[in-house]
Amino acid sequence: MSFIGACGLARIATAAGGRQMRSLAIRSQQLGSYSTSSITPKEPEKSNKTSSEASTSTTNLNTHTHAPNNLEKKLLVFTKKYKSVDDIPAFVNQDVMERCRNQVRIKLANYLMIGTAIGCVIMIISGKKAQERGESVQKMNLDWHKEYNEKARQEAAATKN
Numbered sequence: 001m002s003f004i005g006a007c008g009l010a011r012i013a014t015a016a017g018g019r020q021m022r023s024l025a026i027r028s029q030q031l032g033s034y035s036t037s038s039i040t041p042k043e044p045e046k047s048n049k050t051s052s053e054a055s056t057s058t059t060n061l062n063t064h065t066h067a068p069n070n071l072e073k074k075l076l077v078f079t080k081k082y083k084s085v086d087d088i089p090a091f092v093n094q095d096v097m098e099r100c101r102n103q104v105r106i107k108l109a110n111y112l113m114i115g116t117a118i119g120c121v122i123m124i125i126s127g128k129k130a131q132e133r134g135e136s137v138q139k140m141n142l143d144w145h146k147e148y149n150e151k152a153r154q155e156a157a158a159t160k161n
Contacts, residue, residue: 064091072097079103 073085079100
């Protein structure tokens with residue numbers, strides 16, 4: 001029974017009572033379930049390939065298909081896929097290259113996060129030391145404006161004379 005049929009049965013059952021519900025349920029079972037959708041699932045196509053043909057198609061996917069450049073060779077050594085740049089063949093499997101790039105991307109992101117955290121701690125420490133010395137951004141701004149205004153007065157006095 002479809003969802004719409006079940007909802008209709010529930011509404012009729014609450015409105016009319018149990019007697020009509022039983023007769024409606026029997027009638028819907030006799031007619032079979034109905035649905036508003038006319039889409040039927042398709043059967044998957046069966047391949048007529050033999051096991052040797054199937055294995056050759058999967059081996060074609062795993063062949064060495066990517067020619068790494070110098071940077072990618074260094075990345076392969078960095079991720080310890082190969083011991084040295086000289087050990088890397090001319091063509092490498094594309095999956096190996098993708099995994100290598102992903103590992104390097106993750107390592108780089110982790111190193112940058114650690115560097116950012118260390119930089120934040122250093123800035124906090126230097127800010128606290130500057131506060132102990134009595135330095136502040138406001139004081140630095142006032143000093144700069146005093147110097148700027150003095151230079152402007154001197155230049156104005158020099159142009160009048």
